[in-house]
Amino acid sequence: MSGAREQIQTLLEGAERVLIVAHIEPDGDAIGSALGLAWALRRRGTLCTVACADEVPASLRFLPGSEEFVARWRVDEDVMVVVDTSDTARIGAIYPEDARHEVPLVVIDHHTTNLRYGDVNWVEERAATCQLVLELVTTMGIPLDDVIATCLLTGLITDTRGFRTRSTDAHALQTAVTLVNAGASLGDIMDAVFRSRSSTMLRVWGLALSDVHLEDGVIWVSVSQEDLERVGAAPSATEGLSNLLSTVRDAEVAVVFRELRPGVVDVSLRSAPRVDVAAVALSLGGGGHRQAAGCLLEASLPEAQALVLNALRQSMTEKTTAAGGGTRRGVDDAGHSGA
Amino acid sequence: MSGAREQIQTLLEGAERVLIVAHIEPDGDAIGSALGLAWALRRRGTLCTVACADEVPASLRFLPGSEEFVARWRVDEDVMVVVDTSDTARIGAIYPEDARHEVPLVVIDHHTTNLRYGDVNWVEERAATCQLVLELVTTMGIPLDDVIATCLLTGLITDTRGFRTRSTDAHALQTAVTLVNAGASLGDIMDAVFRSRSSTMLRVWGLALSDVHLEDGVIWVSVSQEDLERVGAAPSATEGLSNLLSTVRDAEVAVVFRELRPGVVDVSLRSAPRVDVAAVALSLGGGGHRQAAGCLLEASLPEAQALVLNALRQSMTEKTTAAGGGTRRGVDDAGHSGA
Numbered sequence: 001m002s003g004a005r006e007q008i009q010t011l012l013e014g015a016e017r018v019l020i021v022a023h024i025e026p027d028g029d030a031i032g033s034a035l036g037l038a039w040a041l042r043r044r045g046t047l048c049t050v051a052c053a054d055e056v057p058a059s060l061r062f063l064p065g066s067e068e069f070v071a072r073w074r075v076d077e078d079v080m081v082v083v084d085t086s087d088t089a090r091i092g093a094i095y096p097e098d099a100r101h102e103v104p105l106v107v108i109d110h111h112t113t114n115l116r117y118g119d120v121n122w123v124e125e126r127a128a129t130c131q132l133v134l135e136l137v138t139t140m141g142i143p144l145d146d147v148i149a150t151c152l153l154t155g156l157i158t159d160t161r162g163f164r165t166r167s168t169d170a171h172a173l174q175t176a177v178t179l180v181n182a183g184a185s186l187g188d189i190m191d192a193v194f195r196s197r198s199s200t201m202l203r204v205w206g207l208a209l210s211d212v213h214l215e216d217g218v219i220w221v222s223v224s225q226e227d228l229e230r231v232g233a234a235p236s237a238t239e240g241l242s243n244l245l246s247t248v249r250d251a252e253v254a255v256v257f258r259e260l261r262p263g264v265v266d267v268s269l270r271s272a273p274r275v276d277v278a279a280v281a282l283s284l285g286g287g288g289h290r291q292a293a294g295c296l297l298e299a300s301l302p303e304a305q306a307l308v309l310n311a312l313r314q315s316m317t318e319k320t321t322a323a324g325g326g327t328r329r330g331v332d333d334a335g336h337s338g339a
Numbered sequence: 340m341s342g343a344r345e346q347i348q349t350l351l352e353g354a355e356r357v358l359i360v361a362h363i364e365p366d367g368d369a370i371g372s373a374l375g376l377a378w379a380l381r382r383r384g385t386l387c388t389v390a391c392a393d394e395v396p397a398s399l400r401f402l403p404g405s406e407e408f409v410a411r412w413r414v415d416e417d418v419m420v421v422v423d424t425s426d427t428a429r430i431g432a433i434y435p436e437d438a439r440h441e442v443p444l445v446v447i448d449h450h451t452t453n454l455r456y457g458d459v460n461w462v463e464e465r466a467a468t469c470q471l472v473l474e475l476v477t478t479m480g481i482p483l484d485d486v487i488a489t490c491l492l493t494g495l496i497t498d499t500r501g502f503r504t505r506s507t508d509a510h511a512l513q514t515a516v517t518l519v520n521a522g523a524s525l526g527d528i529m530d531a532v533f534r535s536r537s538s539t540m541l542r543v544w545g546l547a548l549s550d551v552h553l554e555d556g557v558i559w560v561s562v563s564q565e566d567l568e569r570v571g572a573a574p575s576a577t578e579g580l581s582n583l584l585s586t587v588r589d590a591e592v593a594v595v596f597r598e599l600r601p602g603v604v605d606v607s608l609r610s611a612p613r614v615d616v617a618a619v620a621l622s623l624g625g626g627g628h629r630q631a632a633g634c635l636l637e638a639s640l641p642e643a644q645a646l647v648l649n650a651l652r653q654s655m656t657e658k659t660t661a662a663g664g665g666t667r668r669g670v671d672d673a674g675h676s677g678a
Binding site: 162163164165166168169173186187194195197198199202203205206209210212214219244246248250251 | 546
């Protein structure tokens with residue numbers, strides 16, 4: 001692994017222009033890793049461009065440089081670095097397969113399921129890809145400053161849901177110490193990431209929670225299109241709701257059913273370590289992580305409920321704990337924002 | 340300050356029996372500090388008793404030794420240590436003023452408003468009193484183990500609401516690193532502290548949030564006695580709700596009005612750094628911290644709403660930011676459990 005890091009260091013030190021790519025539906029770790037690396041390389045004179053096929057979410061627009069993201073592939077950069085992205089599908093529309101081998105493609109990722117599609121792949125388990133970027137920057141002898149530290153700490157905080165995931169080990173906490181000492185404001189980042197709800201969002205949560213169900217370890221709520229329209233909320237208003245449900249003591253699995261339009265239901269799943277919701281999501285055409293997964297069903301709300309609750313019941317009875325595959329489809333590591 | 344710590348070390352090293360007292364309505368920092376110190380002193384052969392006037396909350400009963408708390412004052416101990424307690428009123432019913440000077444009374448507290456009522460007072464600003472206990476234990480040369488570390492990390496996590504308060508600095512994070520390295524499980528503690536809600540609790544939140552109000556930077560909800568009865572919830576079901584409200588972007592102040600019985604309303608206040616809700620609570624006969632305060636009003640729900648919202652509006656217009664006094668009446672440092 002350290003061999004890959006050394007190769008990356010050599011490539012980056014020899015490059016005049018670098019393109020850094022974050023994955024689609026970008027989260028704090030993708031945006032933070034890309035920007036943290038860009039700002040660090042700029043400190044030594046490298047020209048850096050950051051790219052992402054999708055828009056930077058509003059909650060991450062406080063990050064310095066977040067307005068710079070372009071939705072394009074390489075133009076005249078000497079090296080491409082793709083961060084936090086486990087497969088090329090996650091690069092999205094800006095990925096032209098035929099332009100693939102023109103310049104070295106570097107992959108830096110903390111997902112051990114990474115398909116190693118780069119010319120150099122540095123894939124190592126960490127709580128966040130930002131930790132790998134910090135290690136690279138430190139190895140390259142680039143001094144940290146508050147801008148770099150803010151970008152990297154944001155990735156660590158979002159991917160660990162504010163240090164609440166099981167991936168948060170002493171090393172992750174030590175990274176936070178380093179970045180705070182370098183000038184990142186933990187309080188500002190926590191506020192930006194976790195205090196960005198709207199009152200309309202909470203009104204939707206209210207409608208959903210008023211009719212919360214808990215049966216056999218599964219807690220679930222439904223949000224109909226009508227609910228969203230009634231309070232004038234966007235579908236994204238349910239983000240974070242499944243995390244809130246998963247804070248209930250007796251719930252092993254939390255499910256949010258969201259009707260996008262008649263006959264189409266988006267299902268968001270969270271689970272305690274014993275239950276693998278990625279496997280359940282995969283069996284329904286979706287995917288994700290063991291503890292945070294999702295799927296999109298062509299069904300009415302009651303049909304979707306029956307389908308998913310049955311699949312969960314079966315899976316939990318069988319105590320199926322086989323590690324689920326599947327790509328991370330629309331589910332970030334921390335399961336959206338923390339509740 | 341370090342002089343006080345050295346005196347405390349000398350007193351504790353000379354004691355055969357020590358009584359360690361946590362404050363009324365105990366939170367994780369009070370219970371964690373008391374137990375962390377007790378387990379550490381026991382490692383060197385000291386007999387320790389832990390005392391608290393009130394019961395240990397259910398969410399803290401995972402802590403080793405939490406079942407040992409007795410609601411009594413000193414019997415035959417040589418030294419008393421009161422932790423995390425800013426004044427004698429917070430010791431509660433187990434405090435007999437006349438027994439006060441029989442043996443040395445040691446106070447260890449991170450609240451700088453502490454009234455220094457002990458014979459030796461070690462009051463120093465930290466994110467949690469548990470950090471001071473860790474410093475004392477380390478100075479005394481007592482090796483940490485997983486039991487001591489679990490107790491102390493719990494206090495740090497609850498008082499910083501999972502590292503989300505502004506008091507969480509690099510030193511606090513470094514303390515967490517030390518305690519995780521000593522064997523505390525961050526994940527287990529986070530789960531115990533923040534994943535202990537009931538579905539009934541969320542149903543109450545649902546009722547409240549369905550009618551959430553946001554006006555002039557103040558977000559508020561009400562929970563009537565009838566609401567609680569309808570879903571069969573205890574009044575404590577609203578705990579954490581004001582923290583959830585305070586995650587709304589445009590809210591500078593969050594208020595939860597809870598009708599305890601006809602004509603009696605409990606008011607819970609949270610605020611962004613600019614607004615001092617302790618001063619507002621104090622003006623209404625309550626108290627607390629600048630960012631987390633509360634009061635009890637003899638009024639109907641509509642009367643209480645009018646009273647508090649007016650006081651807030653006035654305070655926010657005046658930009659009154661004078662540091663509010665008041666004792667911590669029923670409001671813990673982190674504002675109950677994190678949302």
